[in-house]
Amino acid sequence: MRQPPGFPGDTLLFGALVLLIGSIVRIGASIYLPAMPLIGEELRISPAQMSNTLTVYFVVFASFILVAGMLSDAYGRKPVLMTGMAFFIAGSALCATAEGYEALMAGRAIQAFGASMIPGTLMAMARDACSDLRVVTLMGWLAVLGGLFLVAAPVIGGFLTHAFGWSANFWFLALFTAVVFAATLLKIPETHAAGRRTPFHFGDTARRLGAMLASPGFSLVLGPVIAFFAIQGAFLAAAPYIVMERYGLGPVAFGLSNVVIVVGLFAGRWAGARLLKRAGDTGVYRLGAAASAAVALLFSLLGIGVLSGLWIFLGIVGIFAGVFGATAPVGMKASITAFRSQSGIAAALQGMLLMGASALGSLAVGVAMKHLGLEAQSAFALFSALLCLVAAATAFVSEPA
Template sequence: MLRLTSPATVILLAALTALGPLATDMYLPAMPAMAEALNTGPDQVQLTLSLYMAGFALAQLFCGPLADRFGRKPIMVGGFALFLAASLLCALAPSIEWLLAGRFLQALGGAAGPVLGRAAVRDIYGPLEAGRILSHLASIMALAPALAPVVGAGLLMFFGWEAIFLVLALYAAVALALLIFALPEPLPRELRQPIGPAAMLGNFRLLLGQRAFVGYTLTNAAAFSGLFAYLSGSAFVLIEFIGVHPTTYGILFALIVAGFFSGTVISGRYSRRLGRDRLILRGALLCTLGGTTMALLALAGAAQAWAVVGPHIVFMMGVGILMPQTMAGALAPNPQCAGSASSLFGFLQMGIAALVGGLVGQLHDDTSRTLALTIGLAGITALAVYWGLVRPAARREARQALSE
C-alpha cells in the first residue's frame, strides 16, 4: 500500500480521476465516423456526450454521500467495475440506442473517480493545501485529454471506433487493480457520516445556503460549460465544416490541452503568493478574453482552424487557473461533509455543462457560430458570477478574519 501523503498517491488519484476526461475526449475524433457507421445524425451522436455528462452529474449526487458513510475506496471500486462493463457494452453496441445506454452506464460508474478523487485530496491535505495539490493533480491529469484524441484518432484509423471503447475498458481494468491493491482508504472511520435521506438533504441544504459555495461552484460550472461546448461541437466544426483531418484534430486538441496545462501550473505555483480568489479572477478574465475573441471571429466569418483553436487555448488557460481553485474554495469550509460537497459541486458543474452541450448539438448550424457564441457567453458568465458572488463572500471572510 502507498502512503497517503506520498507523490505516488497523488499520481494514482490523478489516474483514477482521469477516467472522466478519457471517456469524453478519446472518442471525439470518431464522432462523425460513428454517425455514419450507426446510420444516424450528428445530433444523436452528440447526445452520447450530453447523456454521459447528465448521468455523470446524477451519479455524483449519490456516490459522494455514500462515500461519506462507507469510505472512498469501496465506492470507487464499484464505480470502476461498472465503467468496465459499460465500456464493453459500448464497444459491442449494434445501434445508437445501445450506445446511448452504454454511455449512460459508463457515466454512472465513471463519476466515482473525479468526485471521490477531489474528496480524497480534501481528506488528506485539508483546506489550505487542497488548492495547491488539486492544481498539481490537474497538471498530471492534463496528459489524459492531451493524448486521448490523438490515441482515439489512431485507433479509429487502424481498428475502427469500437477499439476506442475497448481501450477504455482496459484502462478501467488496470485502474481497478491499482485501486484495490495500492490505495489506502483516505477517510478515517471517525469522520464518516450517516447516509439517510434526511442527512443527505440536510448537507445539500447547508451547502446551497453558503454564498461562497454557490459562487465558487457556478464560476466553475460556467467555465466548464465553455470547455464542454468545445467537446460537443468542435469535431463537427473542425472536421466537417473546416475540413480538418481527424489526426490533425487530435493534434490541435493537444495544443488546447497545453493551454489548460499551463493554467494549472500557474495555479499551483502562485497559489500561496496570490491566493485563491485573485487567481480565480485572473482565470475568469482569460476565459472572457478567449471566448469573446472566438465569438467575434466567428461572427466576422473567419472559417479557419486558427480562429477556433487559438482563442480556445486562451480560454483553456483560464479554465486551468480557476478550476482547481474553485474546487478548493467550494470544499474548504465543509470537512464534515466533503464527499457531499464534492458531489453537489460535480452535479451542478456537470449538469449545467450537459445542458449547454445539448444546446450546442441541437443548434449547430454547420458553421462555427453556435460553438463560438456559447464559449464566449460562458467566459462572460464566469466573470460575472465571480464579481457577483465569490468576491463579496471573500471580502466578508477577510473582514471576519481581521475582526478575530
C-alpha cells in the same frame, strides 16, 4: 490556510494514482469520437442516434454523481470508488460487444453510472488526505489531463479504430480501467475513517444540500468554474464542426490541434500556482475575473466575425484554457473546503453541477445552430463570451478560502 495535522496523501504515489483514476472518466468521454461514423455504419445507427450515446452518458453521470457522494460520506471513499470502476469496466465490455443501438446505449449508460462514482469521490479522497496546496495542485493537474486527453484520446481512438476496428476503443477502456482498479485496490488506503462518516438520511441530506447551495462559500465561489465547464461542453459540441468542416482538418489533425488547450492549461496551472503562493485564493480569483473579461471580448470579436481563421480560433481557445487552468482549481478546492466535514457530498454536488453545466453548454450550441441558424463558430464564440462575463462577475465578488 489552517490545516489538520498530517497529510498521508502528500506523496508521489498517492498523487500519481489520483491522476490515473481521474483519467478514466476523461479518456472515456472522448476516445471513441473518431469511431462514431464507423460504429453508425456497421451497426446501422443514424448520426442522430449516435449523438444520443453522448447524451445518455451526460444524463446518467449527472444523475448519479450526487448519490455517489452521499454513499462515500456514509460508507467510505474506497468502496464507492472500486464499485464505480467495476461498473465502468462492465459497461465498456458491453459497448465493445454491442451488435445494435440498444446494447450500445445500455453499455454507455452503465459506463456513465460507474464513472459517476469516480470524480466526486476522488476529490473527497484528496480533500481527506492532502494539504490545501496539494489539493489545488492535484485538481490543476486533473484539469491539465482533461485537456491532454482532448488531444490524446481522439488520436489513440483513431489509431485503434484504423488498426483493430471500433470495438478496440472500448476494450482499451476496459483494460486500462482494470489495471487502475488493481493498483487502487493494492495501494490506495481508505481516507475517510469510520468515526468521521455521516450516516445517510434523506431528509438530513436534503437539508445539507440546500445549505451548500445557499452558501456563497460554495455556490458563488463555484460560479466561475460552472461557467467554464459550460464553455467546455460548448467546445466539445462545436469544435468538430469548426475545425474539421469549416477549416478542413481530418480527425487525427483535429485531435492534434487541441495541443493549444494543453499548452494553455499547463501555462495557466503554472501561473496560478505561483500566484496562489503570493496572493492566496482571493488574489487568483481577482486576476481570473479580469482575465475572463478580456477573453469575453475576444470571443465576442470571433463570434461577430471581426476575428476569424483557424489559428485565431485556436489561439483564443488556448488563452481561455490558460484562464481555466489558473482559476478553476482554486474554486473547486475552496467550495469543497467550505464543507470539509461533508466533503464527499460537497464534491459530488460540485461534480453534478459541473457535469450539468457541460451538458447544457453542448445543448445550447446545438440549439443555436439548429434553431437560430448560427454556424458553429459564431454559436460557440457568442455563448462563450456571455459565460466569460458570468465567470468574471462571480469571480470578482466571491471570497474563496
